[in-house]
Amino acid sequence: MSNIPKIVILGAGYGGILTALRLQKELNYNEADVTLVNKHDYHYITTHLHMPAAGTDRAENARVSISKLIDEFKIDFVKSTVVQIRTQDKKVILEDGTLSYDYLVIGVGGEPETFGIPGMLEYAMNIRSLNSVRLIREHIEYQFARYKREPHRTDYLTFVVGGAGFTGIEFVGELADRIPELCKQFDVDPQLVKLYNIEAAPTALPGFDPELVEYGMQVLTKKGVIFRIGTAIKECTPDGVIVGEGEEIRAATVIWAAGVRGNRLIEEAGIETMRGRVKIDECLRVPNHENIYVVGDNSLVFNPEGRPYPPTAQIAMQQGVVCAHNLVASIRNQPLKQFEFKNKGTVASLGKGEAIGIVFGKKYTGSKAAWFKKAIDIRYLYIIGGIPLVVRKGKIL
Numbered sequence: 001m002s003n004i005p006k007i008v009i010l011g012a013g014y015g016g017i018l019t020a021l022r023l024q025k026e027l028n029y030n031e032a033d034v035t036l037v038n039k040h041d042y043h044y045i046t047t048h049l050h051m052p053a054a055g056t057d058r059a060e061n062a063r064v065s066i067s068k069l070i071d072e073f074k075i076d077f078v079k080s081t082v083v084q085i086r087t088q089d090k091k092v093i094l095e096d097g098t099l100s101y102d103y104l105v106i107g108v109g110g111e112p113e114t115f116g117i118p119g120m121l122e123y124a125m126n127i128r129s130l131n132s133v134r135l136i137r138e139h140i141e142y143q144f145a146r147y148k149r150e151p152h153r154t155d156y157l158t159f160v161v162g163g164a165g166f167t168g169i170e171f172v173g174e175l176a177d178r179i180p181e182l183c184k185q186f187d188v189d190p191q192l193v194k195l196y197n198i199e200a201a202p203t204a205l206p207g208f209d210p211e212l213v214e215y216g217m218q219v220l221t222k223k224g225v226i227f228r229i230g231t232a233i234k235e236c237t238p239d240g241v242i243v244g245e246g247e248e249i250r251a252a253t254v255i256w257a258a259g260v261r262g263n264r265l266i267e268e269a270g271i272e273t274m275r276g277r278v279k280i281d282e283c284l285r286v287p288n289h290e291n292i293y294v295v296g297d298n299s300l301v302f303n304p305e306g307r308p309y310p311p312t313a314q315i316a317m318q319q320g321v322v323c324a325h326n327l328v329a330s331i332r333n334q335p336l337k338q339f340e341f342k343n344k345g346t347v348a349s350l351g352k353g354e355a356i357g358i359v360f361g362k363k364y365t366g367s368k369a370a371w372f373k374k375a376i377d378i379r380y381l382y383i384i385g386g387i388p389l390v391v392r393k394g395k396i397l
Ligand SMILES: Cc1cc2nc3c(=O)[nH]c(=O)nc-3n(C[C@H](O)[C@H](O)[C@H](O)COP(=O)(O)OP(=O)(O)OC[C@H]3O[C@@H](n4cnc5c(N)ncnc54)[C@H](O)[C@@H]3O)c2cc1C
Pocket: 010, 011, 012, 013, 014, 015, 016, 037, 038, 039, 040, 042, 043, 044, 046, 047, 048, 049, 050, 080, 081, 082, 083, 107, 108, 109, 110, 127, 128, 166, 167, 170, 295, 296, 297, 298, 311, 312, 313, 314, 315, 316, 347, 348
């Protein structure tokens, strides 16, 4: 058995893949054994998933084969699902094997948070993975086909999106663009289709610039989105949702896009969490577990006012870089770096050619903001796969 330290990275999302790519670059030959574990043999571009979910793009365009990203001479890739993390004996149990580690990076992404709303887990769909968005797309198309057979069932043409955060807003923007196309394809009167975006907070995109939010809501309202802001979904049923004081919205499609919690694997490992997310130390490690790092949606990162940042791909990517640096530094007994989030901006798409955003502190709307959104996507492709990936996927995104 070799004495080379073993680094195991769980999850090839934004945080995990960036950690792996940086380790591949920074580690010297035989300095560590690095293993990357992921459920699928591809990395998916989560920030693009609202498009295949609505059917305005193909799911295949949001995925990149992991073997095309990593150098398999330097990193072992294991396609498997993690079922348990055992910190006491430094082991990870996979559905089909066991891995031991000296250093662990947890980057398995979050899970939908339903805040205990009855029926939400059972009856709503989520935009979380390639498989979940394939299901949403097929389901939506099927509702149009069903309506043609049972024209009294207008609930087949009613779509409820719970949550007007970034995911909810980007999805309704795409779906509003797709609906006219579906109406044409299935000979359905567009007036019969209802697309609700329901949000419990007093505003859409809570915490975002109010002027941009106003602009975004106007654009989406013009496209036919019906906003119910300040309205809580009380229950999700097989027939739709119950909102506010008991009003029923009958809908055959409910998409829940209102919250993310940490992955249950972490609390099941006995690690202390808040809604499943870990309050990591300034070097991204789990308190009292100096050999375990958490990156991405499972970590809690606080702003200077002490409030947690919403989980984003941007934070996950920046954490991946620092995590890799700190792993290399630990192995070399060098000082670790503290993580500091540098917010370069946020852009939310509102469908084709429209977006709102703040980039380097400046506000943008319309086609300019949409251009930034595309530039951010292309920059990401460049970071993970260089020019070849940009050439292959850049035009599509
Ligand atoms: C529709 C949508 C739009 C978004 N838009 C933006 C945006 O514009 N900008 C932005 O910054 N953020 C955006 N986000 C948020 C962003 O996508 C997440 O914050 C980011 O993906 C988190 O990265 P992560 O590294 O934590 O893990 P993820 O990217 O979630 O990846 C986790 C990986 O772990 C794998 N995995 C999960 N469980 C297991 C297991 N048990 N075993 C093995 N592998 C496992 C998964 O298959 C996946 O590959 C958006 C999210 C959504 C859903």
